[in-house]
Amino acid sequence: MHSPTLLIMATMLMGIVTAVLFGVRRYNRNIPGLTSWSWSYLCGFLLCINLLARPHSPELLNVLINQTLIFLTAYLHLAGSRTFIGKPPHPRLLAGIAALVVIATAIYFTLAVPHPGARFTIGSLVSGILFLLAARTLVRGGANRYPARYFLGITSGVHGVFLLIRPALFGLEPTGVFDAGLRLAISQFVVLEAIMAMVMSAFGVLMLINEHIIIALKRLAERDPLTNVFNRRSFLVLLDKAVSQCQRNHASLPVLVIDLDHFKRINDTWGHRSGDSALSHFVELAAGCLRNSDVIGRLGGEEFAIFLPGTALNDALNVAERLRGLVESRTVSSGSGEIPLTISVGIAMHLRGEAPELTLHRADEAMYQAKRNGRNRVEIAPETITDRATS
Numbered sequence: 001m002h003s004p005t006l007l008i009m010a011t012m013l014m015g016i017v018t019a020v021l022f023g024v025r026r027y028n029r030n031i032p033g034l035t036s037w038s039w040s041y042l043c044g045f046l047l048c049i050n051l052l053a054r055p056h057s058p059e060l061l062n063v064l065i066n067q068t069l070i071f072l073t074a075y076l077h078l079a080g081s082r083t084f085i086g087k088p089p090h091p092r093l094l095a096g097i098a099a100l101v102v103i104a105t106a107i108y109f110t111l112a113v114p115h116p117g118a119r120f121t122i123g124s125l126v127s128g129i130l131f132l133l134a135a136r137t138l139v140r141g142g143a144n145r146y147p148a149r150y151f152l153g154i155t156s157g158v159h160g161v162f163l164l165i166r167p168a169l170f171g172l173e174p175t176g177v178f179d180a181g182l183r184l185a186i187s188q189f190v191v192l193e194a195i196m197a198m199v200m201s202a203f204g205v206l207m208l209i210n211e212h213i214i215i216a217l218k219r220l221a222e223r224d225p226l227t228n229v230f231n232r233r234s235f236l237v238l239l240d241k242a243v244s245q246c247q248r249n250h251a252s253l254p255v256l257v258i259d260l261d262h263f264k265r266i267n268d269t270w271g272h273r274s275g276d277s278a279l280s281h282f283v284e285l286a287a288g289c290l291r292n293s294d295v296i297g298r299l300g301g302e303e304f305a306i307f308l309p310g311t312a313l314n315d316a317l318n319v320a321e322r323l324r325g326l327v328e329s330r331t332v333s334s335g336s337g338e339i340p341l342t343i344s345v346g347i348a349m350h351l352r353g354e355a356p357e358l359t360l361h362r363a364d365e366a367m368y369q370a371k372r373n374g375r376n377r378v379e380i381a382p383e384t385i386t387d388r389a390t391s
């Protein structure tokens with residue numbers, strides 16, 4: 001294909017992808033990495049325009065813009081990938097030094113020792129390394145819940161490797177008609193590869209954004225926004241599953257219902273914000289007492305529930321007592337002062353064949369019994385439901 005046509009095609013594609021990414025970013029500013037990726041594509045788009053303008057602009061200016069944009073495209077791709085994975089950006093000083101080396105060598109190989117091949121090689125090597133670093137970040141990254149990071153990682157890696165080896169392709173100096181033709185074919189392949197890498201990376205970025213939005217929506221639907229534990233609906237779904245599993249494995253399943261004592265008084269005395277802090281404080285303490293397999297949820301207001309799969313009644317009682325003691329011993333730090341807090345806990349063991357809601361109900365009854373018996377205590381539910389007396 002005609003080289004300028006290829007370049008025009010690349011410019012148009014780059015422009016479209018840049019516009020799409022900036023459009024997505026406008027409505028999703030909290031997606032990590034998206035800002036850097038959008039700017040990376042913008043730099044790629046400007047790079048294409050600069051290449052198109054090469055015959056009509058002063059050489060040094062064109063070369064400087066070119067090398068800077070090549071560096072920025074790759075560096076911002078790396079920065080976006082690191083941010084998305086949750087890593088801090090690379091030290092600015094290091095990035096600044098790398099950029100200076102690229103620009104200084106561009107000036108040197110334009111004014112002092114004119115050598116387009118050397119400029120091309122340095123630009124390719126630096127951006128190749130940056131793309132490989134981005135690939136490593138994405139593939140190794142800790143965010144296992146985003147499968148698309150492998151796609152973007154592999155795409156970045158393949159492009160990075162190609163950037164490293166492509167200067168060697170141009171080492172085939174044209175000495176005759178055949179070599180000149182080969183050289184043209186290689187240049188066209190370089191542009192085609194860049195287009196392919198750009199389109200694939202854009203797919204990868206958009207797939208990652210999609211996965212991020214789906215996970216965020218799922219989280220919103222499943223979690224309590226204040227304490228980040230499961231909401232009532234999700235807790236009941238998980239309890240249902242745990243009941244089936246424990247019945248299959250003949251394992252015990254204690255359910256705890258926990259209520260913060262005199263919570264209204266905390267709100268009335270220290271303010272609603274302090275009440276919110278007390279809720280988060282309790283969840284933090286509870287999380288420290290639980291195993292990975294234990295599940296905590298907020299049933300509503302100041303009432304929480306926990307189930308402990310495979311735990312015997314005595315051990316569940318120990319966990320509940322430990323939590324009760326911990327909450328009693330640690331005041332809630334709020335802007336208005338140190339707030340004392342206690343909890344009342346009810347424990348019910350799931351009975352074979354019993355509906356999960358009924359187990360939860362018996363634990364709730366036991367919790368109310370704890371309230372009636374003076375609060376700041378743990379009660380175990382009988383195996384049958386008693387009528388609730390007023391607290």
Ligand SMILES: Nc1nc2c(ncn2[C@@H]2O[C@H](COP(=O)(O)OP(=O)(O)OP(=O)(O)O)[C@@H](O)[C@H]2O)c(=O)[nH]1
Nearest residue numbers: 259260261262263264265267272273275276301302
């Ligand atoms: N700050 C805050 N308060 C809440 C939230 N949800 C419910 N509440 C308040 O929690 C209080 C619960 O009060 P009550 O049901 O009377 O219970 P209590 O004061 O804890 O009394 P006992 O349970 O009998 O110890 C109410 O004042 C609710 O407005 C919340 O998300 N944040």
